C-alpha cells in the first residue's frame with residue numbers, strides 16, 4: 171500500500187508543523203525545568219493568590235490566612251521580625267502557586283501550537299453521500315470546519331487538511347498526522363477496517379477520501395488535546411482527593427493544638443504573639459506536599475504527553491501504576507494488522523479459478539482490507555466481475571458477531587448465495603442449509619492456522635445445494651520486537667492475555683510467536699467484555715489495548731483503556747487513553763509513568779511530614795526560652811540557634827525555600843526502576859524519610875547563621 175505515497179511527501183524534512191511538534195516534545199523531554207520558567211510563571215503564581223483559587227488547596231489556604239494575619243499584626247505593631255515572618259509567609263504561598271503554574275505553563279506552549287494547527291480549517295462538505303453514487307454528481311459546499319456536525323460527509327483530496335474527526339467511508343489515502351502526533355512518517359487510512367479513523371488537522375498526502383464526521387463542534391480530538399495539555403479539564407484523582415482530605419485533617423488538628431497552646435503559655439507567663447503562633451502553625455502543617463501535590467499530578471499527565479499518550483482521565487494514569495493484567499487485541503495490535511490474502515486453497519474437485527471466482531463475488535462489496543485483498547488476489551486469475559453481474563443481489567457485510575461476509579444474488583439465471591468467513595461460522599452456515607462439510611475443509615483451515623495465518627472458508631449454495639469450495643489464506647505479521655517487550659511486562663508482574671476473534675489454532679500460533687501468557691480465541695465483543703469483568707472480579711486491575719469497533723465495550727470497561735490512534739473512532743471514544751504512536755507495548759511506559767506518579771507523591775508526602783517534625787525542634791524551644799519552669803525545653807534547642815526570633819524566622823524561611831527546591835523533583839518525578847513494591851517502599855522511607863528529618867537541621871542552622879546579621883533579629 172505504501173506505493174500510494176508520492177516521493178516528495180516523504181522527504182525527511184517533514185512539513186513545518188511536524189518539526190515544530192518534534193521540537194516541542196524535545197523541549198519538555200527529560201522533564202528538566204528551565205530556571206526561566208520560574209520567572210515567566212511568576213505572574214500566574216501571583217494571580218492564583220485569589221482566595222477563590224486558594225480554598226481548593228486547604229493547607230496553602232491556611233498559610234495565606236496566616237500571611238494576612240501576620241501582615242495586619244506587623245502593620246499594627248511594626249517590627250523587623252513581624253515583617254520578616256509575614257513577608258516569607260507570602261513567599262511560601264507564591265512558591266506553592268509557582269509549582270502549579272510552572273507545571274501548567276509547560277502545557278501552554280504545546281496548546282498554542284495545537285491551536286495553530288486547528289486554525290481556520292475549511293471543509294468540502296457533500297450534500298449527500300451513498301456507497302456507489304456517481305461521483306461527478308456530487309454536490310460540494312465549502313463550509314468552515316467549525317460548522318461540521320456528526321454524520322456530515324466531507325471529501326478530502328491530496329494536499330488537503332482533514333477538517334474534523336471522522337471515519338473514512340470511501341477510499342484509501344496516505345495521511346501525514348505529524349501536526350497531531352509529531353511523527354512525520356505517513357500512515358495509511360482506509361475505509362472499512364480498523365484503520366479508518368482520521369483526526370482533524372492532519373494532512374492527506376495522496377488520493378482522495380470521503381470522511382463521515384463523528385465529532386461535535388468544539389469536541390474534536392484537537393480540542394480535547396488542547397484542554398488536556400492546558401490542564402483546564404484536569405480533575406483531582408481519587409487518590410489525590412483522599413490525600414488532600416488527610417492533609418486537611420492534619421491541618422485542623424494542628425490548628426487546634428496551636429490555639430490551645432496559647433492559654434497554657436499565658437498561664438506560664440509566656441503569652442505568644444499572633445506572629446509566633448502563625449509561624450508555629452505553618453511549620454507544623456504539611457506545607458511541602460500541600461504545595462507540590464497539584465504540580466505532581468499535572469506533571470504525570472505531561473510525562474504521558476511527552477510519550478505521545480493522551481490520558482483523558484487522571485484516574486486512569488493512577489490505575490496504570492497498579493495494573494497487573496493486560497488484555498490485547500490481536501490484529502493490528504500484536505500483528506501489523508494488514509491481513510492480506512496470500513493464496514486460495516481449494517478442496518478436492520474444485521479448481522483454484524472457481525474458488526477465486528466465488529471469493530471475488532463474496533468480496534466485491536466487502537470494504538474491509540481483507541475483502542479488498544481477496545479481490546486483488548482473485549484478479550490475478552483474470553477474474554473481473556462488475557456490479558452488472560448482480561441483477562437482483564444483496565451484499566452481506568462482515569460483522570464481528572457473524573464472522574462472515576458475502577452476497578446473495580441471481581446470477582446468470584441461477585440463484586446463488588456465497589459466504590466467506592471464520593471456519594466455524596461457515597461450517598455452521600453450510601450445515602444449517604443441509605450441506606455437508608468434508609473433513610478436508612478442516613485440514614485445510616488447520617494447516618493455515620497452525621502457521622499463524624487466518625483461514626477464511628468459502629462456501630456456496632445454489633441448485634446443487636450448499637458446499638464448501640475451499641479456503642483463502644490471509645497472512646499477517648507479528649510486530650517486530652514485541653516478544654522482548656512482553657518479557658519486560660512479565661518482569662513488572664503484568665500478565666498478558668491476547669483476545670481475538672480468530673480461531674484457536676491461529677491464536678495459539680500468534681500467541682506463541684508474540685510470547686503472551688494466555689489467549690482467548692473466537693471472542694465476540696461480548697466475550698472480550700466478559701473476560702475483563704471476570705479479571706476485575708478476581709481483584710485484578712486490568713488494562714486493555716485495542717483498535718477496533720468490536721474492542722470498544724472492553725476498552726470502556728477496562729481500568730486503563732488504551733486505544734490505538736490508528737483505530738476506529740468508536741475505540742478512541744471508549745478508551746481513557748489514546749496512544750498516538752499506536753504501539754501496544756506503550757503500556758510499559760504508561761505503567762512506569764503511573765508508578766512514578768504514585769511513588770513521587772508518596773515520597774514527597776513522607777519528606778514533608780518528617781520535615782515538619784524537625785522544624786518543631788527549632789520553634790518550640792524558641793517560644794519558651796527564658797520562661798521559668800520550662801528550662802527543660804532548652805534541651806530541645808539541639809541546633810544551638812542564635813536567638814528565639816532568629817530560630818523562628820529561620821524555620822519559616824527554610825519551610826518556604828524547601829518548596830522551591832523540590833519543584834524540579836515534583837515535575838520530573840522520582841527515579842523509577844522496576845522492583846517490588848516492598849523494596850520501593852523501603853528505599854523511599856530511607857531516602858525521603860531520613861532526608862526529610864535531617865535536611866531541616868542543616869538548612870535551618872545555615873539560615874540561622876546568616877539571618878542573625880539582620881538587625882533587629
Ligand SMILES: Nc1ncnc2c1ncn2[C@@H]1O[C@H](COP(=O)(O)OP(=O)(O)OP(=O)(O)O)[C@@H](O)[C@H]1O
Pocket residue numbers: 498499500501502536538540541568570573574575590591592593624625626669670671672673693718720
Ligand atoms: N472481511 C471478512 N469477511 C469474512 N470474514 C472475516 C472478514 N474479516 C475477518 N473475518 C473473520 O472473522 C474473524 C473475526 O474477525 P477479526 O479477526 O477482525 O476479530 P477481532 O475480534 O477484531 O480479532 P483480532 O484480535 O484478530 O482483531 C476472523 O478471524 C476471520 O475468520
Ligand SMILES: [K+]
Pocket residue numbers: 452453454455456457458782825
Ligand atoms: K510545614
Ligand SMILES: [Mg+2]
Pocket residue numbers: 364499500501502717718
Ligand atoms: Mg480487531
